Amino acid sequence: MNEPVASETYAAQLRRLAELTARVGEQRGEAHTWYERQCAAAERAVTDAGEQVQHAEVELVEAREQQERVDAEVAHLWQQVRTRLGARRLGGPPAPANSGGTTDAVALLTRARDLLDRAGQPGELPGSVNPLLALCGVGGAVFAYALGAGARALGVGYGGDLAVGMPVLALVVTLFGPLVGLAPARVLADRRHAVLGPRPIIVVIGAGLVTTALLLALGR
Template sequence: MNQPVTSETYTAQLRRLAELTARVAEQRAEAHTWYERQCEAADRAVAEASEQLRDAEEELVAAREQQERVDAEVAHLWAQVRSRLGARRLGGPPAPAYGTGATDPVPLLARARDLLDRAGQPGELPGSVNPLLALCGVAGGVLAYALGAGARALGVGYGGDLAVGLPVLALVVTLLGPLVGLVPARALADRRHAVLGPRPISVVIGAGLVTTALLLILGR
């Protein structure tokens, strides 16, 4: 037969039960708090990952746009290289060089444009073409003298006012002989992609003056 439970034992059991209930409630609250914190941390991680993903997508789009601009600029510069430097037999532009340490293509393209501009700028004709320039001056002097002689002959043949006006015109044409040589000299400079500077001009005019003077002296 069961022994009766004393009041002291019953009270102790109730107190023990209350303590266990309070402990369970406290642990349950801690578990809820931990769960909420974990959910908040997971939400923050998801939000940060989403933001990083958006940033990465934006960077990818910007990188693709920059790549398209760089490819277009490279193709344009390569076309200028082929046209300016006469390298028309070359194929497409060279492939990117990896492992060079340069990551920003903008300064590289700027240096390429500057180098291409300097390479494409026409220079002055070299001194090795001075004989050709002198020949241009001689040819101009001879041509102008021949035209002048023809005009004088026409004046003598027709007589009248032409006999007075054509010799004057012939003299003017003859004196312009040194300048006539600048026409073929300019064509020579254009063919060599050069400018007709002061030195080539002086060579042409000097040769033309000497030729015109000799022809005038010999024609007397």
């Protein structure tokens, strides 16, 4: 038969059971606290990841928009290059170079645009075209003198008031002869994509004045 347990042993067992229960409660509380912390950390991680995904999506949209703007600007600049160089047979714009580093496309486009603007600005006519400019002046003076001579002949032929007015008109037309040469000189400058500056104008008018003076002297 089982012997009765002493009261002191029973009390000790109760105390030990209470201690174990308290310890289990503490460990369970710690486990709950750890679990709640882990859940909170996981929720924060999910929230942060969602914000990063949203930020990445916004950056992706902005990058696509910038790419479209860059592609459109590249196509526009390439079309200007083809037009100014007269290279109609050139294909599409060159593919972007893989430099292996970060490159600011906007800065590169700005540099390309500035370079194209400088290249597209008309320059001065070279000194080698001075004979052609002088020929424009001579041709303008001869043309104006011929018109004047025709006007004088018309006045002589019809007589009357025309015989008085036509010589005056002929003289005015002849005196404007040096300026007539500026028209073909302008065409020459436009074909060479240059400006008709002071030096070319002086050459044209000077040659026209000399020619007009010679023609008036010979016509007396």
